[in-house]
Amino acid sequence: MKSYLAASKTNAKGKSIQQKIVIIESDDWGAIRTPSSEAVNAFQKKGLEIANSIYKVDALESQDDLELLFEVLSKHKGADGLPAKLTANAIMGNPDFDKIRASNFTEFHYEKFTETFKKYPNHAHNLNLWLQGKSEGVFQPQFHGREHLNYKRWLHVLQQKNEAALFCFDWNATYSGKADYSFMEAYDWDTKDDIPEQIKVIEDGFKIFKSTFNETSKTFIAPCYNWDPLIEPVLKEQGVTWLQGIQTQLIPTGTFDEYIPLKHSFGETNALGLQYNVRNCIFEPSMNQNRDWVNSCLAQVSSAFHWNKPAVICAHRINFVGYIDTKNRDKGLKDLDALLKAIVKKWPDVQFISTDQLDSVLN
Known part of the structure; x- marks a missing residue:
């Protein structure tokens, strides 16, 4: 009931649609977190706060992770005969640790995510699997950022010889060693002078996206849901028409974890003509193993449909990766399978789309 009431507050405003549409938005594909179980053990032995951090199980998705996820998605078809589909919000680059170290932490260098794939033991064919999933209609990459990293803050801490970060x-x-502090907020800033550099990074990230997928990304989701509206013109220039997010946009103030909240509703249009897609359903089994995520998410889907809104499910990559801990992936996929089965059974007229297809629903 709590899930239904909370979702109702989100769904009461905004545009309405008549179709029963489910969109699964999944962030962080292509981004590094913890590179191995050995690293987790090392962090624990060092006394870092890994037990309460997503870094404990989150890692670059493996080929096994992708194949098993696609298998689950392909099983469940909407009324149009098309399978469940993941909007895979992707990161285009990761830190080049060797080059950064060689600069004595004074310069940031990155490598394309496809190069990172080649450095991991069960990941070399990941891009082929991404493209396969795209062609099969179960995995639709969209732009999440060049890095999932505020590299200026990260470099500053490294230059200060912070023991945990080093x-x-x-x-x-890129783990900070603290459960309540991260460097993941890519478009947060310390001063507004950081924004022009962020814009250049975004432009560079879109170049990689276009060269990889031979198309632009029609949607954008800011890492950690925080971004300054001043970066939005470059998003529009790159072909973005929809901004993904939760109900509240977090506008930077110059201080970590202090933001100006700005509420949005589904289909709301800003001065640039960009529309907002609001996540109104939460499915995050990795965040709390004891919660009944299937039924809580179903209640939120029900609320979305009651208010004539698409059910936009937030389900981060962490729920579907087992490279560090296979139990984490197995639990996430089992719950996803149960959720999709229940959705199709309860609403046989449901259709699954990716976020970039929303224009076809509203127009």
């Missing part, structure tokens, strides 16, 4: 760096991880 220790994690030596394991090829």
Whole structure:
């Protein structure tokens, strides 16, 4: 009931649609987190706060992870005969640790995510699997950023010789060592002078996206849901028409974890003509193993349909990766399978689309 009431507050405003549409938005594909179970053990032995951090199980998705996820999605068809589909919000680059170390932490260097795939033991064919999933209609990449990293803050801490950050760096991880502090907020800023550099990074990231997928991304989701409206013109220039997010946009203030909240509703249009897609359903089994995510998410889907809104399910990559811990992936896929089965059974007229297809629903 709590899930239904919370979702109702989100769904009461905004545009309405008549179809029963389900969109699964999944962030962080292609981004590194913790590189191995050995790294997790090293972080624990060092006394870092890994037990309460997503870094404990989150890692670059493996070929096994992708194949098993696609298998689950392909099983469940909407009324139009098309399978369940993941909007795979993707990161285009990861830190090049060797080059950064060679600069004595004074310069940021990155490598394309496809190069990162080649450095991991069960990942070399990941791009082929991404493209296969795209052609089969179960995996639709969209732009999440060039890096999932505020590299200026990260470099600053490394230059200050922070022991925990340096220790994690030596394991090829950007973990801060603290459960309540991260460097993941790519479009947060310390001063507004950071924004022009962020714009250049975004432009560079879109170049990689276009060259990889031979198309632009029609949607964008900011890492950690925080971004300044001043970056939105470049998103429009790159062909973005929809901004993904939760109900509240977090506008930077110059201080970590302090933001100006700005509420949005589904289909709301800003001065640039960009529309907002609001996540109104949460499916995150990795965040709490004891919660009944299937039934809580079903209640939120029901609320979305009651208010004539698409059911936009937030389900991060972490729920479907087992490279560090296969139990994490197995639990996430089992719950996803049960959720999709229940959705199709309860609403046989449902259709699954990716976020970039929303224009076809509203227009």
